[in-house]
Amino acid sequence: MKIYGMRWVGSRTSNYDEMRDFVANKLGLTMGLDQENAVVFDFPDGSAFEVFKPTDNEHSFFDHPVPGIIVDDVRAARAELEEKGVEFIGEVHDGVDTSWGTAWSHFTAPDGHTYVLISRPAMHPGKTAREFDELRICLKVDDIDEAVKVYRDGLGLPVVDDWTHPGGQRGVLFGVAPAAIELFDKDQWDLVDDSELGERTGTDHALRVELADTDAVEALATKLEKLGVGRDGALTRTPWEQNCLRMSTSEGEQLTLFTLPAEERVVREHARSLLPY
Incomplete structure (x- = not known):
């Protein structure tokens, strides 16, 4: 049981x-x-x-x-x-x-x-059965201590495991809930770059953090700046009515802080409420 x-x-x-x-x-x-x-x-x-x-x-x-x-x-x-x-x-x-x-x-x-x-069924809102207990997204970083500051102290993610092997190899695992995976084809990726930044970065992955409103975006951006995360541009409103602020970590990881339009936020909150945990 x-x-x-x-x-x-x-x-x-x-x-x-x-x-x-x-x-x-x-x-x-x-x-x-x-x-x-x-x-x-x-x-x-x-x-x-x-x-x-x-x-x-x-x-x-x-x-x-x-x-x-x-x-x-x-x-x-x-x-x-x-x-x-x-x-x-x-x-x-x-x-x-x-x-x-x-x-x-x-x-x-x-x-x-x-x-x-x-x-309750272990299904996401699309009604497809989930075949695993936890999904992990792994990122390689050059300075793990600096990266930990961003994710733990900046984004507020709890550290659930932190290990060092006898040879000195180290890893840190953060708890993240709720989370989602978003897939873009090349044209959609370019559209997002053009709309949010006005130029194409050439990257192929990014982290996106949803916030309640633009005040929350500004507050988190200011907090992240103190931890070495830089702003790549100004807060921008996309054609699909998201407010987005592009930032980059010292490792070059793309981090986008964004808000959803009110109706879409209600839909996403309802979808998250259907998750079993």
Whole structure:
């Protein structure tokens, strides 16, 4: 049984309208699913808070918030826990198109409270099954200490491993989430160069960092400059309404800070919320 964490909380309440208003307008969470007997609110990390109406009889067996534990396979996880004496409530439920999870099953823990196992497909928003646990992009650098400053102190990425072999060879691994891979054909690459910089750099790879707005772009650019990252030009607005600032590390790595237009940002945030972790 592989557990990814607690990523769902459900609450059944007789004060449904007040609770819905509280989560939406006071906590400020985004509504993800509006169902007949419940509403699901999304957290930025892809977690969810689901509020059930008192008319939702399928969840009448609990009257307290229920945490959801995300697992690969609900049925396999349930069978494993049942062998260890855990008592489950009812059968495994399979989701439909409008369900947050694909399957779930409730159980009672020793504290007397109800918990639920939930599975979500390990798919990206394009609905293609991911065949790996982690993708690593490797960059060769001449001065690893200087590079670490940019990624750790500048971009704020956490170091999850830092090793040195007996022969002195060193590597550093950063945790990056969320992330995406973007492929351009040659014409698209040239178009991006022309639009963002006004000239073609001749490079064949780049790092692009999405930020909320131009103030955030300027703040990060100023921070990176103090770590030796130079500006290649001014903040530019592309024909596709992105605001982009080209920068280069001392190693010559291209780093583009950019913002998305409002509608596209909403689409990307929703896509990221569908990722399993």
